[in-house]
Amino acid sequence: QQQVKQSPQSLIVQKGGISIINCAYENTAFDYFPWYQQFPGKGPALLIAIRPDVSEKKEGRFTISFNKSAKQFSLHIMDSQPGDSATYFCAASIVPTSGSRLTFGEGTQLTVNP
Amino acid sequence: DVKVTQSSRYLVKRTGEKVFLECVQDMDHENMFWYRQDPGLGLRLIYFSYDVKMKEKGDIPEGYSVSREKKERFSLILESASTNQTSMYLCASIPVGTGASYEQYFGPGTRLTVT
Numbered sequence: 029q030q031q032v033k034q035s036p037q038s039l040i041v042q043k044g045g046i047s048i049i050n051c052a053y054e055n056t057a058f059d060y061f062p063w064y065q066q067f068p069g070k071g072p073a074l075l076i077a078i079r080p081d082v083s084e085k086k087e088g089r090f091t092i093s094f095n096k097s098a099k100q101f102s103l104h105i106m107d108s109q110p111g112d113s114a115t116y117f118c119a120a121s122i123v124p125t126s127g128s129r130l131t132f133g134e135g136t137q138l139t140v141n142p
Numbered sequence: 143d144v145k146v147t148q149s150s151r152y153l154v155k156r157t158g159e160k161v162f163l164e165c166v167q168d169m170d171h172e173n174m175f176w177y178r179q180d181p182g183l184g185l186r187l188i189y190f191s192y193d194v195k196m197k198e199k200g201d202i203p204e205g206y207s208v209s210r211e212k213k214e215r216f217s218l219i220l221e222s223a224s225t226n227q228t229s230m231y232l233c234a235s236i237p238v239g240t241g242a243s244y245e246q247y248f249g250p251g252t253r254l255t256v257t
Contacts, residue, residue: 037182060244071146071232071248072185117184121244128173128236128244129200132184 031055032120034133042141047105049136051118054099058120061094062130063103066115075116076103108140145169146249148233154255161220163252165233172238174216175200175246176208179230191216192238223256230254 034051041047053061062077078085078092078101085092091104105112115137119130149164167174173192177185177200187200189208197208205227209217216235220227230253234246 032184034184062244069250071234071250073248074245077244123244128238128246129175129187129190130185130246132177132186134182134184 031131032118032133034118034136036136037134038137038139040139040141041108043108043110045108045140047103047108047112047138047140049103049116049118049138050100051102051133052098052100053120053131055120055122055131056099057122058131060121060123060128061092061101062119062121063090063092064117064119064132066117066135068114072117105138108138110140110142113138113140146233146235146247148231148249148252150252151250152253152255154257155220155223156257157224159220159223159256161223161254161256163218163220163231163233163254165216165218165235165249166214167216167233167235167247168214169235169237169247170213171235171247172213173236174210175234175236176206176216176218177232177234178202179232179251185232188218220254223254225256228254228256 063075064072065075066072089106094101118133146167175190176188191210207219233249236246
């Protein structure tokens with residue numbers, strides 16, 4: 029049972045464009061929503077995260093939008109660059125009682141063309 | 143910098159072999175995790191450990207076991223490898239306690255092929 033659904037599976041954007049990746053979750057107990065970025069040959073690394081008490085969080089060109097009532101959250105990458113080409117995973121967790129175990133989405137392979 | 147290392151980047155084993163994947167973290171983190179990563183399925187949790195000698199099943203524990211004899215080391219064991227265990231295996235660790243972030247630190251992964 030996939031508790032976090034991610035779309036699209038792959039995404040191609042032009043340099044300077046906006047990349048948008050969407051996730052939906054089922055478990056209303058989730059209260060921590062991170063995005064991880066993975067480059068080929070590397071393990072995933074935390075990119076940005078949000079708690080449900082805010083609807084948006086921005087760090088540089090990366091923004092998380094969070095809609096608690098719809099149980100959805102999304103990653104927006106503004107002014108996408110070829111260096112952003114990577115696989116992106118959304119995830120969700122219940123903190124702190126769960127030991128911070130994460131439930132991941134299926135992943136999105138982003139390609140930014142120069 | 144937090145460092146999570148995995149014993150092998152690539153591993154090729156035969157069906158039925160016993161396989162050990164080792165993970166070591168150098169930041170005294172309490173919790174450690176083993177995931178497998180497959181295209182279109184994301185990362186799925188196999189087992190995690192919140193203390194030495196303590197373990198809990200994740201979402202897909204069948205066919206796997208784990209060992210944590212020391213705080214810094216978490217091993218994943220495939221008792222009898224099968225072809226459907228061909229995958230990328232990722233280890234992660236996270237500190238716990240007041241003020242700790244919820245960031246999981248991942249190793250580079252071990253790509254296991256079972257033939």
